[in-house]
Amino acid sequence: MPLNSLNADVDMSEITHVYPILWREDHILLIDQTRLPREYGLVEIRRSEDLAEAIRTMIVRGAPAIGVAASYGMYMGAKELGEVDRATFLSKLEDVAEMLRGTRPTAVNLFWAIERMMGAVQDSREIQADKLVAVLLKEAQAIHLSDLETCYRIGEQGLGVLPESPSKLRIMTHCNTGSLATAGYGTALGVVRSAHRRGRLERVYAGETRPRLQGAKLTAWECVQEDIPVTLITDSMAAHCMNQGRIDVVIVGADRIAANGDTANKIGTYGLALVAKAHNIPFYVAAPISTVDFALADGSQIPIEERDPAEIAQIEGEPICPAGAEFYNPAFDVTPAELITGVITEEGCVTPEELSTLKDSAHASVR
Ligand code: MRU
Numbered sequence: 001m002p003l004n005s006l007n008a009d010v011d012m013s014e015i016t017h018v019y020p021i022l023w024r025e026d027h028i029l030l031i032d033q034t035r036l037p038r039e040y041g042l043v044e045i046r047r048s049e050d051l052a053e054a055i056r057t058m059i060v061r062g063a064p065a066i067g068v069a070a071s072y073g074m075y076m077g078a079k080e081l082g083e084v085d086r087a088t089f090l091s092k093l094e095d096v097a098e099m100l101r102g103t104r105p106t107a108v109n110l111f112w113a114i115e116r117m118m119g120a121v122q123d124s125r126e127i128q129a130d131k132l133v134a135v136l137l138k139e140a141q142a143i144h145l146s147d148l149e150t151c152y153r154i155g156e157q158g159l160g161v162l163p164e165s166p167s168k169l170r171i172m173t174h175c176n177t178g179s180l181a182t183a184g185y186g187t188a189l190g191v192v193r194s195a196h197r198r199g200r201l202e203r204v205y206a207g208e209t210r211p212r213l214q215g216a217k218l219t220a221w222e223c224v225q226e227d228i229p230v231t232l233i234t235d236s237m238a239a240h241c242m243n244q245g246r247i248d249v250v251i252v253g254a255d256r257i258a259a260n261g262d263t264a265n266k267i268g269t270y271g272l273a274l275v276a277k278a279h280n281i282p283f284y285v286a287a288p289i290s291t292v293d294f295a296l297a298d299g300s301q302i303p304i305e306e307r308d309p310a311e312i313a314q315i316e317g318e319p320i321c322p323a324g325a326e327f328y329n330p331a332f333d334v335t336p337a338e339l340i341t342g343v344i345t346e347e348g349c350v351t352p353e354e355l356s357t358l359k360d361s362a363h364a365s366v367r
Contacts, residue, residue, distance in 0.1 A: 062181020067109030158191030177253030261337030261352020262299025
């Protein structure tokens with residue numbers, strides 16, 4: 001699909017699935033995910049600093065979407081450098097990369113995309129700054145399009161591992177791993193989408209995902225847009241639903257997967273994996289191979305983002321607890337590999353022990 005068909009001028013009543021990042025000539029438009037579902041608004045981004053701020057404030061979020069957005073951030077930062085020699089260009093581009101790396105620490109796709117963008121200019125023989133800028137734009141668009149294609153493939157691969165019975169499945173998921181979290185279509189929610197399209201979905205149970213409520217605000221919104229049957233539950237209801245026999249399989253996304261399969265994902269994922277194990281329910285992680293960080297031996301080395309305590313101390317700006325309480329607000333947790341039935345990637349589903357077989361594909365996609 002050409003990028004200019006990821007079009008912002010859409011009639012909301014005809015929307016099928018959404019694209020959170022839209023390329024427009026020389027800038028990007030982001031769906032402002034902080035305003036959904038109340039309001040569908042687009043934010044125009046032209047400067048690398050504004051792009052960094054959009055990632056930090058979660059106007060754009062979700063591991064693959066952050067990676068795609070950061071790629072355009074690198075292009076914008078390069079464009080801002082003006083006419084400089086190649087050495088200056090490379091050194092100043094590293095400053096842009098450093099600014100973008102500082103936005104969110106856990107999702108490895110951010111670092112992966114920046115590395116790929118740096119690699120594109122380093123490998124290029126171009127000397128003139130404007131030519132190097134063009135190289136970066138081409139690379140950002142390649143990352144953007146390939147994420148979309150990767151998500152479709154994850155959806156298809158996921159179909160192959162879904163339990164055969166019952167014929168229509170009740171799938172539990174967490175956070176938002178859909179179109180909004182990627183270039184489009186989604187990872188875990190991409191598998192849900194594919195199951196729905198093939199008549200294999202009874203319904204998806206979406207955990208609300210405190211404190212930012214990505215499940216309630218974003219996943220439920222995406223599902224309703226496409227008539228995917230969705231039941232929203234609070235996070236504390238998950239164990240009860242599994243115990244009641246309402247869930248056939250759990251599928252979540254990932255922000256970073258260590259080489260041994262330990263998986264960082266939205267806070268609450270670890271608890272879901274433990275409860276799924278206790279009820280003998282398969283627990284899958286769906287993610288692109290770019291989310292696997294082969295440099296980290298296990299999950300203890302994954303940096304876990306801590307966010308503003310106000311996210312848990314307030315709801316809609318209103319305090320919900322007495323002054324004097326203290327807060328701890330980790331945005332992610334790490335699910336140990338032994339709780340994970342399989343990792344669904346664009347190349348197929350592997351057990352955590354088999355992840356290393358994907359290493360060559362990972363290198364190939366970095367360049
Ligand atoms: O803090 P967020 O909203 O960026 O966290 C998103 C998640 O944890 C997703 O599950 C993960 O990025 C996978 S998205 C395909």
